[in-house]
Structure formats: C-alpha cells, structure tokens
Amino acid sequence: MYLFISGAEIFVILVIVVMLFGADKLPEIARGLGKGMRQIKDATNDIKREIKNSAEKHDIDIDIANNVKKEINKVKDNIGDFTDPVSKVKDNILDDITGPIKRNK
Template sequence: MIHQLTFLFIGGTEIVFVLLVVVLVFGADKLPEIARGLGKGIRQIKDATNDIKHEISNSAKENNIIDTDVTKNVKDELNKVKDDLEEFTGSLKRNK
C-alpha cells in the first residue's frame, strides 16, 4: 500500500505545483519577505487569541464562575487515569 502525503486534502504534487506558481508570480527574492509577513500575522493572531483566553479566564475567576481548584483536581485525576491506561496498554501494543 502506498501512502501519499496529504495536507488539507491537497496531495504532494499539488503542493509542488502551487509552490512553483508562487515562485513564478512573486519571484524567489520576495518569498522570504512574504513568509516573514505571514509569520508575523499568524503570531499576532495567536497573541490576540491568548489575550482573549486570559481575559475570559480572569473575568470568570473574578466572578467565581469557574472553581479552579475543582477543575485542577479533575484534570489531575484524568491525567492519573490516562497514565494508568497508557501503562496498562503499553504491554499490549504490538510493534509494526
């Protein structure tokens, strides 16, 4: 069975074709500048999302909407169960 590289439902040849078109349209000298701009944009979106998450969690804590002790205890218990399950299934997994 042959496994093909797929990314967002696009195959490897399509990715190569799109990259070739991008190089032809923008030129090889502009690609680093475009990539840098895209990276900065993605970073700004990430930072904005994290700020929103922090604001929501802080306002929830201030209004006692979320009991952080209870959620921390639940997360700890879930992690313990997960670790126990991984320890148990580790001996059952087969190497391919």
C-alpha cells in the same frame, strides 16, 4: 498531508507563488506570513486569558464542558444499571416465545 492538501498540491501552489512574486520575494512573504500567524496566535491567547480572568473574577466555573461530560457519563452508567435487567428479562421472554417455534421447524 497538511490542512487537507497533499504534497503535490502544495508544490503547485509554491510554483505559482514563485512565478507570481519571484524567488527573491519568497523570504519576505514567508516572514510576513509568520508575523501574521504570530499576531493571530497572540490575539487568541489574549482572548483566552481575558475570558479566564473574567471567569475567575466572577467565580464562574470555566470547566463546564468537562463537568457536563462527567454528569452525562454518570447518567449513562445509571441508565445501564436499569436497562440491563430489563434486557435480560426481554431476552428470556423472547427465548421462551421463540423456543417452541424453533423446535417445530
């Protein structure tokens, strides 16, 4: 499955393309699509390169997302250090409260 399209759907699309344009035009259409995809890829790579160069020129950290993820994970770990003892105390209190109730049943 490619691009959320099954093999049968791709086959139907190919049959329609052959019926509309003819078998002799398929290589030309494929070349045009290939050129278009290459131009899009080159344009996106150029944009990425310009952003990276501009960020380096102005001393901007381009790995902000990775740094934010690291900080979030540190905070999660620190919160876990605080909440684990509280959870244990809560569990002990609940056991003490529900213990006599369970014994009476």
